[in-house]
Amino acid sequence: MPSSIVSRILAFKRAVRLIRPDIVHAHSSWAGLYTRILPTRTPVIYEPHCFVFDDPRRSRFLKSVYRGMELLLSFNTKITVALTAHEAKLARSLRPGQKVMKLSNVPTISASDLTAYLPASKKLGSQKLFTVSMVGRVAPQKDPDFFAQVADIAAAAGRDWRFQWIGGADKVDDESDLRRRGINVTGWLEKASLISALETSDVYFHSASYEGFPLSVLDAAAMDLPIIVRELACFEGFDLHKIGTPQDAYESLKSVERSADFQIMLRTLSRNLAEEMSVKNHRLELQSIYGEALA
Known part of the structure; x- marks a missing residue:
């Protein structure tokens, strides 16, 4: 990925035009930003790696900023994937009408x-x-x-x-x-x-x-x-x-x-x-x- 946020967003848009995927699956806050800040015809599935605004150590102001960003980005999200009932509740609290579906996590040790x-x-x-x-x-x-x-x-x-x-x-x-x-x-x-x-x-x-x-x-x-x-x-x-x-x-x-x-x-x-x-x-x-x- 390029070094700057803007160049990463543009690189993602170029990749979508080149690959023409059926689905984009974005995991983590940064991936969620790169893939959803600009609208795309390809459905984007967003799987947060924890919602940052759920961090108890963050200030109330920063939590509000992160929550506001997640709300805006949710309008370019086809489905939000939640690992737990708590995460699903947080996603729905952003925008009640959005689609949220559960996905069980799995261990890395088989x-x-x-x-x-x-x-x-x-x-x-x-x-x-x-x-x-x-x-x-x-x-x-x-x-x-x-x-x-x-x-x-x-x-x-x-x-x-x-x-x-x-x-x-x-x-x-x-x-x-x-x-x-x-x-x-x-x-x-x-x-x-x-x-x-x-x-x-x-x-x-x-x-x-x-x-x-x-x-x-x-x-x-x-x-x-x-x-x-x-x-x-x-x-x-x-x-x-x-x-x-x-x-x-x-x-x-x-x-x-x-x-x-x-x-x-x-x-x-x-x-x-x-x-x-x-x-x-x-x-x-x-x-x-x-x-x-x-x-």
């Missing part, structure tokens, strides 16, 4: 990946330290400070736990606070290494402050891990174990460490999520969306 990358021995073997993992970019949306607060509480309570952040930051300096507080930051990993890092985990704890629907939670479900998430709007309607504060998270993690029954219960929820957010359902829903766009 059954064939597990066969290829995991040893034939039992997947979750015994280890010395109870390990808590989070996957994502070290960025405000993922709220690394919340994750670190849980690690601080565990350390103050004398828990010899290993906290692991799987992922990295755009700048290495942004990872320094996590490392200073005793958290292992892996940096970005290839799939085999990601699976290996999750395999050594006893529990997956998602610390983000807002989401669309995180792939990392689905990957943890694909790995059959107990999952703990924050009480976020994106998880409404999903039967997951949710917490509100760092202290709540610590207590839940302590229950995972101590109680086999609690582990089994959380793994059952993980399997149910993996079944609901499956490739089969994703394929059927996507076919329906494209069929509706072409109708």
Whole structure:
């Protein structure tokens, strides 16, 4: 893509004239801008990568600006794709008459990946330290400070736990606070290494402050891990174990460490999520969306 926003918009228009596609599927806010700022005869399906105006850290003024932009762009949108009921509600709040359809997300880790990358021995073997993992970019949306607060509480309570952040930051300096507080930051990993890092985990704890629907939670479900998430709007309607504060998270993690029954219960929820957010359902829903766009 060219460097400037205007040149990217024009490059998109040229590509449509050249390729003459049946459908344009735009994913994320920037793609949504490039494809919808100017009208086109080709139906545009817009799939936000989280609505930015849903970010609790943004000021009221910026939220209003982003909401206004999304409203204007919605008039050049054939269908808005929502990953969750919350996202669908946000889309309809912009302009009640617009078409919104659901699309289940799917994990990046498949059954064939597990066969290829995991040893034939039992997947979750015994280890010395109870390990808590989070996957994502070290960025405000993922709220690394919340994750670190849980690690601080565990350390103050004398828990010899290993906290692991799987992922990295755009700048290495942004990872320094996590490392200073005793958290292992892996940096970005290839799939085999990601699976290996999750395999050594006893529990997956998602610390983000807002989401669309995180792939990392689905990957943890694909790995059959107990999952703990924050009480976020994106998880409404999903039967997951949710917490509100760092202290709540610590207590839940302590229950995972101590109680086999609690582990089994959380793994059952993980399997149910993996079944609901499956490739089969994703394929059927996507076919329906494209069929509706072409109708």
